[in-house]
Amino acid sequence: MATLVLQAAGQAVGGFLGGPFGAVLGRAAGAMAGSFIDQTLFGPGTRRLEGPRLKELHLLGSTEGAPIPKVYGRVRISGQVIWATRFEEVANTRTGRSGGKGGASQPKTKITEYAYYANFAVGLCQGEINRIGRVWADGKEVDISQFVWRLHNGSSDQQPDSLIIARQGQGEAPAYRGTAYVVFEHLPLAKFGNRLPQLSFEVFKSLDDVEKQITAVNIFPGATEFGYDPLPVRRDDGWGGTSAENTHTAAAVSDWSASIDQLQSTCENLETASLVVAWFGNDLRCNNIAIRPGIERRDKVTTPAQWAVAGLDRVTAPLISQRDGKVAFGSTPDDASVIRAITDLNDRGIKPVFYPFILMDIPADSQIPDPHNPSESQPAYPWRGRITCDPAPNQTGTPDKTANITTQINAFFGSAQVADFSIASGTVVYTGPNEWGLRRMILHYAHLCQLAGGVDAFLIGSELTEMTILRDDQNRFPVVTALKTLAADVAQVLPASKISYAADWSEYFGYHPDDGSGDVFFHLDELWASEDIGFIGIDNYMPISDWRDGSSHIDAQNGHPSIYDINYLQQNIAGGEGFDWFYASSADRQLQQRTAITDGAYGKPWVYRYKDLKSWWQNPHFNRVGGVEAATPTLWQPQSRQIWFTEAGCPAVDKGSNQPNVFVDPKSDESRLPHFSSGRRDDFIQRKYIRALTSFWQMQGDHNPLSSDYAGTMIAGDRIFFWGWDARPYPAFPFLENVWADGPNYQQGHWFNGRLGAAPLNALVANILSDYGFAEYQTAEIHGLVDGYIIDRTMSARQAIDPLAQIFSFDGVESEGLLKFRRRDAGATISLSMESLVETKPDKSIINLKRAQETDLPNRVQILFIDGDDNYRQAAVEARKLTGQSQRDLVQEAPAIISHDNAADRAEIALHETWQGRETADFT
Incomplete structure (x- = not known):
C-alpha cells in the first residue's frame, strides 16, 4: 500500500497578530520539501510578507514617531536622540604678544576660544538589555570611558537619570521605562567638528541562561608575553616611535583589562578563573626534556615593563621555534605581569586558580628520535601527554617495569627544593642546581603566587598520561609518588591554597595495560589520598554524543531527534560510550559495532568505565595483578575528595560533542576534527554542550550525591572550568592575524569569546512570541544560532519570524492548541494511507502532484545578512547550482547578525531544499 508522508500537517501560524490561522505553510511531500517552494517567487499562491528590513542601523536620528527597534542577542544600532539640552559654550581667554623687532614694548593680544559641550540621551531599543559593548562615533570605534555617560538598561522600574532630573526638575523628568537608553553628560564636541557625532552602539541582550550557568573558566592562551598584564605596555619601534604591545582595542586599557571586562559582563555569575601559564618542553623523552620559559624574539624593547621570567631575560631565555616564518607560540608570560593579573583577579572578586602548563615546542623534522618509534622523528608540536620514558613502554629496551625507571623520572622532575627559592625585591630568586625540571617550574610559580598574595587553588601539573603509568619492578608508580611529594612542597609555600593535579579524563580513574595481563591499577590513588590534595582534578573532555549524518545510525534510530537535543546529550554524560559500551577498534566505530563494558571476574564494570564517576568515588578501590583482585584496598577513602573539572569544553565545530578533546591547529600533528565531523563551524553545539554539562552537574541528586565525608556534592558544580576564555579581547582576536598567528x-x-551572548534560534523565536503576547507555543525542536536579530519597526509576529523561518528552514503550525515550530529536516509528522483520505470530488483525483520545471527553479541562492565579525556591515553569500539551464536567482534577506560560515551553510541548504522541494501536492 502506498503511503503519503506529510511533512507538516495542521494549520500554519497565519497572521499571528495580523489575521486568523489558516494559511498552509507545509504542502510539499517529503521530509525536506517543507514549504520552501511556497516561499520562492515561482508559481501561484506565493506568500508575500514583509519582515524586518536589512539595513545598517548606524545613523543617529531624532525623529518624532520613529519606531523603536527590538533587539535580541548582540547587535549594532544607533537609536534616536530622545532628550537634549542646548549646547554648552565655554569661553577660554588667553593673553599673548605680537609685534616687530626692537626694544619697544609689544602690545598684548587677548585670544578668546570657545569650546562646546553637549548633554543628550540616545534611546536604543525596546526592553531590557544586559549591556553595551563597543561604541562608534562617525564610523570609528571610540573609547567612551573618556566621557561621562550612563546606561539605563530599559527595565520596567528604572528611575529617571540624574542629569535629566537636574535639568527638568524633580517629578518632571521621564524615566523612559521599558526603553534602554544612554545619557551623555558634558560631551566635548571639538573632536567631532562641534556637532553631535553619529553614534552607534553594540548592544547585548541575552535570551537564555547559558551565560549565567558559567561560574568558572580557564583563561588562556598561556603563551603571551604581556597579554596577562593589566598595565599597558608599549614596544619601541626605533627612531622615537612606539606601538602598542598589549593594547589592541579603542579603549585606553590593556588587552587583559578589556577581555576580563568582557568576561565579567558576559558571565555575570563568574566566581573563579584558572590562569594558564606555559613553559616549553623540548623533548618527549622524559630523561632528556628541559621545561623552560621561552621568548619570541631577543631584539624587542618594551616600556614601562621589561620581560623577565624565573631569572631569565630576553638574552638568556631560549627562543621559541618558528613555522613558515612565524613564531610557533607566544612568549611565556612575564613574571611581573602574572603577579599583576592575579592581583587584578582578586580585586575583581574572581578567585584565581593557578594552572602551570607545558607546551611542547618540537618543530616538524626535528630529527629528535621518537621514544614511541625510535626510527622516526618526534611529532610536530605534540601534546604533553605524549611525554614518556625512553624507549617508551612496549618498545625494546624500555626501562618501564624495571628499577631503572626511577633514574629517568628523577631527571624529569629535577632536584629543585623549596629552600632553593626566596623572594627578594619583588621577584622570585632561585639558587638551586642549574637544571630545568618540572619541580623548578612548579615551585617557582608557587612562590610567585605567594608574592601575588595567594591563590584559591594551585595545580602541580596536568595530563601527564604516559608518565603517571610508568612502573618500577614492584608495580609501583614513581611519577605519582613524585607528584605527591611535590604537592606537599607546594602546600608549604601556599598553605591556604587547595592543591591538586589535573588528570586527563582517560587517566584519573585507573590504568589498564593493554597487554592481556588483566592488570587493573588505581595508579593515582596514592596522590588522590594525600592529605595535601584538596580536590580531585579532572580535565573532562568525555564524549557526550555518537552522532552521524542522516537518520540510519543507531542514536537516530533510537528516537533521538538530533545531536542538539539536551536530553540526548545529558543521557551520554553518565551513559553511552565509556559507560555502557566502547568501540574496540576504529573499524568498529565506523560500523557502530559497540562492545558492552562488563567485568565477568568481579562484577564491577565501573572499574573500566571512565564515565562512572559516582561508582569510582563511592567505592573502595582494589588493584588487580594478573586479573586477581588484591585483598586490601588502595589508600583511597570513598567520598573523601570533591571532584573539580579543571577543564571542560567543546570545539565550535560540527559534531564537536562526539570528541570534545580534539582541536584544529595546522602546525601540530595532534590536529584533527571530531569523529564524523564535516569541519563546518558550529557554535550551537558548543552552547548545547555547556548547557548539558552545567545543568546536569550543578544539581544535587542521585547522579551527583552528597558526601558523607565533607559538606558538598561529589562534583563541584560551581567548579567546572570551561576552556575557555582568551585574554586577547574579541574581536581584536581572532581578526588581527598580523598580530596573532593563531587567529x-x-x-x-574551543574559544568562548565572541560566541557567548549569541541568540539560540529556539530562544529567539520564543522571545519574539512572548514579546507579542503569545503564551502557548513550542520552539524546542528548532535548532540554530544567530549572533543577533533586529525588528526595526511595527509588524506582526509572523512578519518578524518569517525571515528566520526562510533562512533556517523551519515551519510553524497550529496543533493541539499550540503554536509548534519544527525543522523541515525533522522527519515525518504523520503518515497517512490512501484509505485515510476522503474523496470529495469523484471526478477529480484526491492528490495532484506537480513538478516545477527546471527553469522556474533558482540557479543561485543569495543570502543577505549582517556580518557581526566585520563591524556589523552588510554582507552577502551565495550558493550556485553548477548544472542545469535555470537562470533564476533567489535572494533572501534578514536583519540577522550571523557569521559568514553560518550564512554560507544556509545558502547551500536553501538551494538544496528548493530543488528537492520542486514536487508539490494539491489535495482536492
Whole structure:
C-alpha cells in the first residue's frame, strides 16, 4: 500500500497578530520539501510578507514617531536622540604678544576660544538589555570611558537619570521605562567638528541562561608575553616611535583589562578563573626534556615593563621555534605581569586558580628520535601527554617495569627544593642546581603566587598520561609518588591554597595495560589520598554524543531527534560510550559495532568505565595483578575528595560533542576534527554542550550525591572550568592575524569569546512570541544560532519570524492548541494511507502532484545578512547550482547578525531544499 508522508500537517501560524490561522505553510511531500517552494517567487499562491528590513542601523536620528527597534542577542544600532539640552559654550581667554623687532614694548593680544559641550540621551531599543559593548562615533570605534555617560538598561522600574532630573526638575523628568537608553553628560564636541557625532552602539541582550550557568573558566592562551598584564605596555619601534604591545582595542586599557571586562559582563555569575601559564618542553623523552620559559624574539624593547621570567631575560631565555616564518607560540608570560593579573583577579572578586602548563615546542623534522618509534622523528608540536620514558613502554629496551625507571623520572622532575627559592625585591630568586625540571617550574610559580598574595587553588601539573603509568619492578608508580611529594612542597609555600593535579579524563580513574595481563591499577590513588590534595582534578573532555549524518545510525534510530537535543546529550554524560559500551577498534566505530563494558571476574564494570564517576568515588578501590583482585584496598577513602573539572569544553565545530578533546591547529600533528565531523563551524553545539554539562552537574541528586565525608556534592558544580576564555579581547582576536598567528584556529576551536551572548534560534523565536503576547507555543525542536536579530519597526509576529523561518528552514503550525515550530529536516509528522483520505470530488483525483520545471527553479541562492565579525556591515553569500539551464536567482534577506560560515551553510541548504522541494501536492 502506498503511503503519503506529510511533512507538516495542521494549520500554519497565519497572521499571528495580523489575521486568523489558516494559511498552509507545509504542502510539499517529503521530509525536506517543507514549504520552501511556497516561499520562492515561482508559481501561484506565493506568500508575500514583509519582515524586518536589512539595513545598517548606524545613523543617529531624532525623529518624532520613529519606531523603536527590538533587539535580541548582540547587535549594532544607533537609536534616536530622545532628550537634549542646548549646547554648552565655554569661553577660554588667553593673553599673548605680537609685534616687530626692537626694544619697544609689544602690545598684548587677548585670544578668546570657545569650546562646546553637549548633554543628550540616545534611546536604543525596546526592553531590557544586559549591556553595551563597543561604541562608534562617525564610523570609528571610540573609547567612551573618556566621557561621562550612563546606561539605563530599559527595565520596567528604572528611575529617571540624574542629569535629566537636574535639568527638568524633580517629578518632571521621564524615566523612559521599558526603553534602554544612554545619557551623555558634558560631551566635548571639538573632536567631532562641534556637532553631535553619529553614534552607534553594540548592544547585548541575552535570551537564555547559558551565560549565567558559567561560574568558572580557564583563561588562556598561556603563551603571551604581556597579554596577562593589566598595565599597558608599549614596544619601541626605533627612531622615537612606539606601538602598542598589549593594547589592541579603542579603549585606553590593556588587552587583559578589556577581555576580563568582557568576561565579567558576559558571565555575570563568574566566581573563579584558572590562569594558564606555559613553559616549553623540548623533548618527549622524559630523561632528556628541559621545561623552560621561552621568548619570541631577543631584539624587542618594551616600556614601562621589561620581560623577565624565573631569572631569565630576553638574552638568556631560549627562543621559541618558528613555522613558515612565524613564531610557533607566544612568549611565556612575564613574571611581573602574572603577579599583576592575579592581583587584578582578586580585586575583581574572581578567585584565581593557578594552572602551570607545558607546551611542547618540537618543530616538524626535528630529527629528535621518537621514544614511541625510535626510527622516526618526534611529532610536530605534540601534546604533553605524549611525554614518556625512553624507549617508551612496549618498545625494546624500555626501562618501564624495571628499577631503572626511577633514574629517568628523577631527571624529569629535577632536584629543585623549596629552600632553593626566596623572594627578594619583588621577584622570585632561585639558587638551586642549574637544571630545568618540572619541580623548578612548579615551585617557582608557587612562590610567585605567594608574592601575588595567594591563590584559591594551585595545580602541580596536568595530563601527564604516559608518565603517571610508568612502573618500577614492584608495580609501583614513581611519577605519582613524585607528584605527591611535590604537592606537599607546594602546600608549604601556599598553605591556604587547595592543591591538586589535573588528570586527563582517560587517566584519573585507573590504568589498564593493554597487554592481556588483566592488570587493573588505581595508579593515582596514592596522590588522590594525600592529605595535601584538596580536590580531585579532572580535565573532562568525555564524549557526550555518537552522532552521524542522516537518520540510519543507531542514536537516530533510537528516537533521538538530533545531536542538539539536551536530553540526548545529558543521557551520554553518565551513559553511552565509556559507560555502557566502547568501540574496540576504529573499524568498529565506523560500523557502530559497540562492545558492552562488563567485568565477568568481579562484577564491577565501573572499574573500566571512565564515565562512572559516582561508582569510582563511592567505592573502595582494589588493584588487580594478573586479573586477581588484591585483598586490601588502595589508600583511597570513598567520598573523601570533591571532584573539580579543571577543564571542560567543546570545539565550535560540527559534531564537536562526539570528541570534545580534539582541536584544529595546522602546525601540530595532534590536529584533527571530531569523529564524523564535516569541519563546518558550529557554535550551537558548543552552547548545547555547556548547557548539558552545567545543568546536569550543578544539581544535587542521585547522579551527583552528597558526601558523607565533607559538606558538598561529589562534583563541584560551581567548579567546572570551561576552556575557555582568551585574554586577547574579541574581536581584536581572532581578526588581527598580523598580530596573532593563531587567529584562524578560532573558527573551529574551543574559544568562548565572541560566541557567548549569541541568540539560540529556539530562544529567539520564543522571545519574539512572548514579546507579542503569545503564551502557548513550542520552539524546542528548532535548532540554530544567530549572533543577533533586529525588528526595526511595527509588524506582526509572523512578519518578524518569517525571515528566520526562510533562512533556517523551519515551519510553524497550529496543533493541539499550540503554536509548534519544527525543522523541515525533522522527519515525518504523520503518515497517512490512501484509505485515510476522503474523496470529495469523484471526478477529480484526491492528490495532484506537480513538478516545477527546471527553469522556474533558482540557479543561485543569495543570502543577505549582517556580518557581526566585520563591524556589523552588510554582507552577502551565495550558493550556485553548477548544472542545469535555470537562470533564476533567489535572494533572501534578514536583519540577522550571523557569521559568514553560518550564512554560507544556509545558502547551500536553501538551494538544496528548493530543488528537492520542486514536487508539490494539491489535495482536492
